[in-house]
Amino acid sequence: MIISSAKPFEEVIELLKDKDDIFVVGCNACAAKLHVGGEPEVLEMCKRLEDEGKNIVGWVIPSAACSVASFDSLVEKNTAINDAKTILVMACGSGVSIISGIVDVPVYPSNNTESLGGRSQGEVIPELCAMCGDCKIYYFGGICPKGQCPKRLLNGPCGGAVEGKCEVDPEKDCAWELIFNKMEKKGRLDLLEKVWTVEELSE
Amino acid sequence: MSLTFKDKLKSKDFLITSEISPPKGTDLKEVIEDAEHIRELVDALNVTDNQRAVMRMSPLAVSRTLLDAGHEVIMQLTCRDRNRLALQSDLLGAYAMGIRNICVMTGDHTTKGDHPKTKPVYDLDSVQLLSIIKKIKKGYDLAGNRIDNPPDFLVGAVSNIDQSKSAQMMKLRKKAKTGIDFIQTQAVYDIGKFEVFMESISDIEVPVIAGVIPLKSAKMARFMNRNIPGINVPDDIIDTMENTEKPLDEGMSVCAQTITELKKLCRGTHMMPIGKHNNIPKILEMADIRKKDQC
Numbered sequence: 001m002i003i004s005s006a007k008p009f010e011e012v013i014e015l016l017k018d019k020d021d022i023f024v025v026g027c028n029a030c031a032a033k034l035h036v037g038g039e040p041e042v043l044e045m046c047k048r049l050e051d052e053g054k055n056i057v058g059w060v061i062p063s064a065a066c067s068v069a070s071f072d073s074l075v076e077k078n079t080a081i082n083d084a085k086t087i088l089v090m091a092c093g094s095g096v097s098i099i100s101g102i103v104d105v106p107v108y109p110s111n112n113t114e115s116l117g118g119r120s121q122g123e124v125i126p127e128l129c130a131m132c133g134d135c136k137i138y139y140f141g142g143i144c145p146k147g148q149c150p151k152r153l154l155n156g157p158c159g160g161a162v163e164g165k166c167e168v169d170p171e172k173d174c175a176w177e178l179i180f181n182k183m184e185k186k187g188r189l190d191l192l193e194k195v196w197t198v199e200e201l202s203e
Numbered sequence: 204m205s206l207t208f209k210d211k212l213k214s215k216d217f218l219i220t221s222e223i224s225p226p227k228g229t230d231l232k233e234v235i236e237d238a239e240h241i242r243e244l245v246d247a248l249n250v251t252d253n254q255r256a257v258m259r260m261s262p263l264a265v266s267r268t269l270l271d272a273g274h275e276v277i278m279q280l281t282c283r284d285r286n287r288l289a290l291q292s293d294l295l296g297a298y299a300m301g302i303r304n305i306c307v308m309t310g311d312h313t314t315k316g317d318h319p320k321t322k323p324v325y326d327l328d329s330v331q332l333l334s335i336i337k338k339i340k341k342g343y344d345l346a347g348n349r350i351d352n353p354p355d356f357l358v359g360a361v362s363n364i365d366q367s368k369s370a371q372m373m374k375l376r377k378k379a380k381t382g383i384d385f386i387q388t389q390a391v392y393d394i395g396k397f398e399v400f401m402e403s404i405s406d407i408e409v410p411v412i413a414g415v416i417p418l419k420s421a422k423m424a425r426f427m428n429r430n431i432p433g434i435n436v437p438d439d440i441i442d443t444m445e446n447t448e449k450p451l452d453e454g455m456s457v458c459a460q461t462i463t464e465l466k467k468l469c470r471g472t473h474m475m476p477i478g479k480h481n482n483i484p485k486i487l488e489m490a491d492i493r494k495k496d497q498c
Contacts, residue, residue, distance in 0.1 A: 150312055151282075151323070155330035156374025158309045159363050159389075160432050167432065168312045180370040192370075195377050198287065198331050198345060 001030040001118050002092040003126045004111040006041070013052055015108045016086065022049060023057050023084030025074070025099055027065035027091035033119060036111050037065070037090035045090060045110065057083045065095025071102045116147070134202040139191045141182035148175035154196040208247040208275050208304050209357045212385060212410055218471030219245045219492065220277065220387065220412055221483060223269065225260035231268050237480040238274050244487055247304060249387070249473065252279040256316025263293060267300045277359060278302045281310025286326040287335070291344055294336065298354030306359035306387060307332050330374065333360060333381035359385040363433035364396065364413070366403040379407045387473045389433035390416040392424075392440055392457075394464045401468050410470035415461055417476060417486060418454035421445040455482055459489035466490075 016022065024042050031037025039061055046056045058080030062068050074081050081087075085105055089096045093113040100107040117126040129137075130146035136154070137144045146152045150168040157176035160167030164177045183189050211218055223237055238248055248269055250262040266276045278297055285293065297305065309329045313321040327335065335345050342353040360378040363371050375386070391397045391413045401411065416434075418424050421444040424436040440457055447453040462472050476483055 150314075151309060151325045151328070153309065153325070153328045155328050155377050157368075157370045159361070159371055160309075160311060162430070162432050168314050176370050180373075184369075189373075192373060193377075195330060195334070195380065197334055198327060 001033065001116070002094065003114045003117040003124065004031055004034065004036055004092040005114060006036045006090075007110055007112055009048060012045075012088070012108075012110050013049075016049070016054065016088065019054075019086040019106070019108075021055050021057050021083060021085040023078075023081050023087050024049075024059040025065060025087060025089045025091070025095075026059065026061035027089075027095050028061050029064040029066070029091075031065070031091045031095070031111065032061070034124065037061075037095075042090055045088070049088075057081075065089060065091035066098050068098055068102065074102075136196075136201075139194065140179045141186060141188070141191075143175060143179045143182065145175050145179065148178075154201075156192070208277070209384075211246050212357070212470075216246075216471075217466050217492065218247075218410075218412060219474065219487065220247045220249055220471065221245045221474045221476065221480070222249045222251060223265065223480075224251050224254055225262055225265040227257075227259050229260070231260075231265070234265055234268065235272055238269055238272060240480040241483045242274070244484055245474070246471070247275040247277045249277045249279055249306060252281045252310070253284060253316070254279075254311075256283065256311045256313050256318070256321075258316070258318055263297055263300065263302070266297065266302050270301045275304070276302060277304040277306050279306045279308065280332070281308050282325055282327050282329060282332055283310030283313065283323050286324050287345055290327065290332060291335065291339065294339060294354060294356070295350070298356065303355070304357045304359065305336070306361065306385075307336070308361045329360060330377045330381065333358065333378055333383060337381055357384045359383060359387055359412075361387050361389070363389045364391055364400045365433065365435070366396070366400045372403065375404065376407065379404075379409050383409055385410045385412055385470075387412045388414045389431075390414040390427075390475060391461060391465065392434070392436040394461065394468075396435065397465070398468055412471040412473045413465045413469050414473045414475055415458050415465070417458040417474075417479065417482060418444055418450070419477075419479075420450045420454075451482075455486045456489060459486050462486070462490035462492070466492075 024046055026042040027037040042059050050056055058078045060078040087107045088110055089099050090110045096109045115127040116129040116131055118128050127147045129144055132146050145154055151158050161174035164174055166172045166174045183192055221241055223234055250266045252262045253259055262278050266278045269276050307329050313323045336358055340353055342350050344350055360383045362375045386409050421441050424441045427434045428436055444450055465472050474483055
């Protein structure tokens with residue numbers, strides 16, 4: 001899941017300062033699950049923009065903003081998009097990019113895109129994967145040090161953790177503490193002893 | 204000709220290194236003065252590399268200045284601010300400028316420093332950088348291209364001293380495998396713990412130079428315990444610092460006692476005086492270390 005968060009409404013208003021006849025595109029994938037681009041949020045956005053004096057020509061929520069095939073496929077869902085002079089996309093950067101590529105009017109984002117993460121047991125977990133294109137997560141017990149460690153260290157911890165908490169964010173467990181404990185439990189510390197040289201990594 | 208740090212590392216001497224922080228600015232007067240306080244008392248000066256991620260003058264420039272003033276230096280090099288091109292490039296530059304000793308570390312994260320929004324690099328980690336230095340010394344860069352007149356560095360790495368931190372100990376072993384010449388450690392206050400650490404790495408044949416930081420107050424000890432990773436000042440030392448009327452003197456005395464104990468356990472001590480280089484001669488005298496005559 002792509003983790004994105006809503007920009008402050010003031011920033012959205014500033015972006016749309018001289019714009020009108022706005023069509024809002026949500027996203028029923030990650031953004032909806034994170035409550036920053038699903039139907040309730042799209043309706044709320046339309047209302048707040050109208051309260052600010054904007055004319056909202058319509059809205060649509062494609063199953064995934066990043067996978068919209070063509071402008072026509074949006075028209076099929078809501079013909080009002082033909083009247084739009086501005087489009088606001090409530091999705092991640094991929095969604096904004098795809099929509100920007102298929103329409104002729106200016107497209108603005110309402111979200112900030114942060115990382116590739118997930119959601120489990122009601123909790124949003126950011127930075128689970130660094131999208132490095134060279135997956136080695138198995139060697140680290142399913143906890144990717146490139147995603148979870150701010151220094152992306154593959155050969156062991158940095159020595160900056162205090163009482164098991166990350167040097168960068170004391171609220172967060174040190175990724176290497178988690179990795180080591182998990183591998184110790186599994187009896188697979190041998191996997192961590194491997195020296196990762198630059199030559200064997202594709203990055 | 205006087206002995207180099209490399210020669211001394213091969214001897215049985217108890218070695219003394221200290222730390223010099225580059226200036227926040229372009230005036231090198233203080234650096235030269237700090238180094239002058241300890242001339243001939245220390246075997247080499249570590250020149251820090253944007254320590255604690257605070258932007259300061261390049262360690263390469265400061266190292267060269269100290270070399271010109273007749274000091275031996277260990278240039279520190281972190282993985283935080285340079286990618287693999289810049290690291291290799293600075294290594295070649297350092298050697299050409301006369302720097303013969305380097306000490307490699309990951310580096311504190313940029314969020315801890317005075318430019319917290321800096322994009323941290325960490326293109327390589329310390330183990331990878333150490334492996335690359337080994338390759339460069341053999342005459343090849345990371346990409347396998349030949350290097351003319353390859354540098355012959357003496358290479359150091361750093362370590363915390365808590366043997367119970369198994370993941371860190373595992374990483375230290377990886378560093379040792381790259382063929383490092385010395386290890387400098389975080390500050391030691393608990394000699395018992397340090398002894399356990401030394402026993403746990405008795406199979407690693409790399410000289411260990413144990414860090415010390417003279418305490419200035421009980422407050423400083425508590426602050427470091429809370430905030431500096433790998434530092435653990437035991438309660439009895441904090442009590443001693445609390446109950447003395449002269450905390451600075453007591454801090455130096457505690458430091459000297461630690462050094463006296465370290466002499467029995469490892470190959471040297473790395474003194475991190477935090478701006479008080481003028482106290483080092485006294486601490487070394489209290490620890491009964493005389494280096495001047497033989498240097």
